[in-house]
Amino acid sequence: MAKDTHVPASITSADVARLAGVSRATVSFVLNDTQGHRVSANTRARVLDAAKQLGYVPHAAARSLRAGRSNLVLMPASISAVGRLVSDWVDDLHSELDRLGYTAVLHAGRFADPVDAARAWAELRPAAVVALDGDRFTAQAADLLTRAGVRGLLAFAAHPVEGVHTIGFDHTRIGATAAEHLIARGRTRIGVVMPQERGLGTLAEPRLAGAESVAARHPATVTPLELAYTRESALDLARRWPSLGLDAVFAYNDEYAALLLHAFQAEGIAVPDDVAIVGCDDLVLSALQQPALTTVRLELPSAARIAEAVHELVETGTAAPVPAVEAVLVPRQTS
Known part of the structure; x- marks a missing residue:
């Protein structure tokens, strides 16, 4: 049949x-x-x-043709690598954009060249592009997108990008804030976790550089430590810890910090007596650890404010300045 x-x-x-x-x-x-x-x-x-x-x-494409523009706001998928705090914030941003009549879409392509990335984004003819990993945005990429009719270009980046509405987000300040706190507490041999998970290196490297810049002004050293987000990797590092001669660790974020805390406790390494730990993001889990984790809180502009800025860029081509992301130390028991 x-x-x-x-x-x-x-x-x-x-x-x-x-x-x-x-x-x-x-x-x-x-x-x-x-x-x-x-x-x-x-x-x-x-x-x-x-x-x-x-x-x-x-049909979205047909509707865009009738309206004369798209309602898509494209967000490069690198946002998935920035941690639970920012991921939750992005969920809120999606809701705020929806309220204003936009549809947020993630673009999963990975590109070594920013212009290649911009070309792929431009093919979708979005109304706007919002890049959390804006340090890879370039003036050439922005020009390509603008010529393709993308009206709103917004990026979180350490430095202004020509042609892009830039919001300050300097990851070196996160590492520097953690190192300043640890050195102030008398720690001089600081390890900095470098996550092995895909996509995190672009954020971990400037955090390491920030810690190194602070250590260079003091009698202190910084040692990068490779760590995968697995129990086995954390236990391996904990077992090697006595041979490393370190007295503190900035663990990239709260999730890696909690992972290391439990590995240290399993190996009989006392926190904070033998090693001080600092995380980042000030997640709920950080305050619930025993002992409670010291962390760096990221003060992000509200999702509603970013959605309004995107809308202003699309409608008028300009938007009011948005305050930079601030790194604030939250001291607790692990340091």
């Missing part, structure tokens, strides 16, 4: 119009919430009910 290869035809606005007993133009006015066209409440309800019954979904 031959296999049925028939593919069902997709539902169109004409099908919705036929079921609702209205014109396709009326369906378009209702589903696109077109301003300036009056549609009675009864007609609107019939169109929405018909669309729901048929499972009709508007």
